[in-house]
Amino acid sequence: MPSLPTASRAAAESDHARALSRVSLRHRLAERGLDRIIWLAVPGFLFVVALFIYPAIFGVVLSFQPNDDSGFFGNYIEFFTDAYLFDTIGNTFRIALPAALINVLASIPLALVMRGKVRGKRAINTILIIPISLGTVLVAEGLLTYLGPQGWFNRILMGIGLIQEPVRLTHNIWGVIISLIITGFPFAFLLTLSYISGINPKMEEAASTLGAGRWQQFYRVTLPLLAPGLAITFCLTFVLAFSVFPSAVMLGNPAGDSHVLSVAAAQTAFQKYDFPLASTISVITAVVELLVVALVLLWRSRLYRGSSAGGKG
Amino acid sequence: MTQLVVRERRAERQKGERRKSPFRWLVWVAAIFFFLNLFGVIASVLANSFATEWFDTWLPSGWTTKYYQTAWQDFQLADTLIVTMQVAVTVVVVSLIIGAPAAYVLARREFPGKKALMLSFLLPIMVPPITYGIPLATLLYKLHLGGTLNGVILANLVPAVPFVVLVMTPFIEQIDPKIEAAARMCGAKTWQIFTRILGPLVIPGLLAAALLVLVQTVALFELTFLTAGPGTQTLVVSLYYAVFASGIRPSQAISAMAVIYMLTTLVILVIALRYVSPTQMVTQIKDNSDD
Known part of the structure; x- marks a missing residue:
């Protein structure tokens, strides 16, 4: 009988101790920012794990399991030795790099002119949104007619006597690049405009007071302040251009010079039903693209990244 | 003091120049070129959708909504x-x-x-x-x-x-x-x-x-x-x-x-x-x- 109170007391004490430690654990976690609110992020995290990270890992694993018994690296060896497949890397760069560079470089002067108060700024921004929201498929469809040998573009050029014969702009690399400029330039411009609007014009005025010419103001003041933003703009436009797919098939020559990585991956998967090799091409695409992005971001991290808003001090 | 005023005036003049500089004109011409092409693309789709036939002319030979x-x-x-x-x-x-x-x-x-x-x-x-x-x-x-x-x-x-x-x-x-x-x-x-x-x-x-x-x-x-x-x-x-x-x-x-x-x-x-x-x-x- 006497053992009961002690036992219950011991139980109560251990309960108390457990409660204390639980409280203190919860408290300690809360101090590190882990409280009940964190549970709100769990659905989002699980979603990304289930539908992005898991498929990605599945794809990587699949890429090491060739359909034939060519071994662990079989698909990778096939990709790098088959010239038709290996050339897709070069083809993708030949399309994506010029398109991304033109988009970013062309958006700088327009953003310089359009910053501050310009009449009709909202109207211009609204028109620029149209090609972004129409999407690549529709732009490619329209360009097929517009740039074709009987299209208005060639007719006007012949009409003003600039060319004698229609220029071939469809079913080759040019059509694809033009379609990437039409959908990508507005995107790059609106991004650059938002970065350039964050630079205080007082900085250039200060440079001008110190005797800097207009070119010097741009080259020595505005450009260095804009460069980090330009790096991000380049990355995002490059990503868009690098994953070119519908316009490469519709406007380009998907068996020849616009046989890009994404076309090769889709063809391997849905025409040859070789999902392991298609996964291999996907993995290579992602790795190459992320490498370029990482290089640009590495370069960006060496740039000036302080305030560009100006002010005292 | 006078020097400062002169500098300010020069800055103002520069601002005024910037409004009509050839650089601005070039940029606007390029932007208009882009817009014209964009409208060309959209208008070609629109024109073609209403065309009875459209081969080697500026505009379709006839208009219809049957398509x-x-x-x-x-x-x-x-x-x-x-x-x-x-x-x-x-x-x-x-x-x-x-x-x-x-x-x-x-x-x-x-x-x-x-x-x-x-x-x-x-x-x-x-x-x-x-x-x-x-x-x-x-x-x-x-x-x-x-x-x-x-x-x-x-x-x-x-x-x-x-x-x-x-x-x-x-x-x-x-x-x-x-x-x-x-x-x-x-x-x-x-x-x-x-x-x-x-x-x-x-x-x-x-x-x-x-x-x-x-x-x-x-x-x-x-x-x-x-x-x-x-x-x-x-x-x-x-x-x-x-x-x-x-x-x-x-x-x-x-x-x-x-x-x-x-x-x-x-x-x-x-x-x-x-x-x-x-x-x-x-x-x-x-x-x-x-x-």
């Missing part, structure tokens, strides 16, 4: 439009339900692993959709979801959820946390803070995110292309197939379908632009520019 009827029947556009709307609306609702709470956590809390979480939301947007789309489609087909409406919705959610998180996080960050603290001081429970304090404050952000996701989902091609079956194609994908298999049907019918697609996007765009600014569509930052 709209052909397109509507041949491409089963009524069904395609319904599927497109079903997919887009479901994606918007689900991505907000999953994404907004996660954005709240990222905006308000500092915790170990936050950077990794942020990266896991950034990657689906940075990586080309076709790269994760192929393994994802393979998985969905294994789960017998490939080709179904649910499969298409799941695939379209992959970029939508991270997008909502990235749009909503800065929006929630700019809401003063002191308001929540004050509500708690007044005795509000956590759920009361969410429904009665934060809820009304985040509605503009939710609306903006919803419209941006809607525009994106209607235009998103790759993932739907990889996962859709015969009855579950959205408008973009069936337009792609129509162009891809051109020759079977008159090009005017394809153009008519493209015009119907343009009109759909345009309606959504007009609604969207009432609530979000054009710059917001790409920069995900609230635009406070004064124009």
Whole structure:
């Protein structure tokens, strides 16, 4: 009988101790920012794990399991030795790099002119949104007619006597690049405009007071302040251009010079039903693209990244 | 003193010059060239859709609307439009339900692993959709979801959820946390803070995110292309197939379908632009520019 109170007391004490430690654990976690609110992020995290990270890992694993018994690296060896497949890397760069560079470089002067108060700024921004929201498929469809040998573009050029014969702009690399400029330039411009609007014009005025010419103001003041933003703009436009797919098939020559990585991956998967090799091409695409992005971001991290808003001090 | 005045005058003169400099003219000419081409593209589709025949002339030889009827029947556009709307609306609702709470956590809390979480939301947007789309489609087909409406919705959610998180996080960050603290001081429970304090404050952000996701989902091609079956194609994908298999049907019918697609996007765009600014569509930052 006497053992009961002690036992219950011991139980109560251990309960108390457990409660204390639980409280203190919860408290300690809360101090590190882990409280009940964190549970709100769990659905989002699980979603990304289930539908992005898991498929990605599945794809990587699949890429090491060739359909034939060519071994662990079989698909990778096939990709790098088959010239038709290996050339897709070069083809993708030949399309994506010029398109991304033109988009970013062309958006700088327009953003310089359009910053501050310009009449009709909202109207211009609204028109620029149209090609972004129409999407690549529709732009490619329209360009097929517009740039074709009987299209208005060639007719006007012949009409003003600039060319004698229609220029071939469809079913080759040019059509694809033009379609990437039409959908990508507005995107790059609106991004650059938002970065350039964050630079205080007082900085250039200060440079001008110190005797800097207009070119010097741009080259020595505005450009260095804009460069980090330009790096991000380049990355995002490059990503868009690098994953070119519908316009490469519709406007380009998907068996020849616009046989890009994404076309090769889709063809391997849905025409040859070789999902392991298609996964291999996907993995290579992602790795190459992320490498370029990482290089640009590495370069960006060496740039000036302080305030560009100006002010005292 | 006089020197300063002279300098100021010079700066002013420079500003005035900048308004009419040849540089400005060149930029405007280039911009107009871009716009002309853009309108040329859209107008060619429009003209072709109403053409009886259009071969080697400036304009079609005659006008007709019969190809709209052909397109509507041949491409089963009524069904395609319904599927497109079903997919887009479901994606918007689900991505907000999953994404907004996660954005709240990222905006308000500092915790170990936050950077990794942020990266896991950034990657689906940075990586080309076709790269994760192929393994994802393979998985969905294994789960017998490939080709179904649910499969298409799941695939379209992959970029939508991270997008909502990235749009909503800065929006929630700019809401003063002191308001929540004050509500708690007044005795509000956590759920009361969410429904009665934060809820009304985040509605503009939710609306903006919803419209941006809607525009994106209607235009998103790759993932739907990889996962859709015969009855579950959205408008973009069936337009792609129509162009891809051109020759079977008159090009005017394809153009008519493209015009119907343009009109759909345009309606959504007009609604969207009432609530979000054009710059917001790409920069995900609230635009406070004064124009």
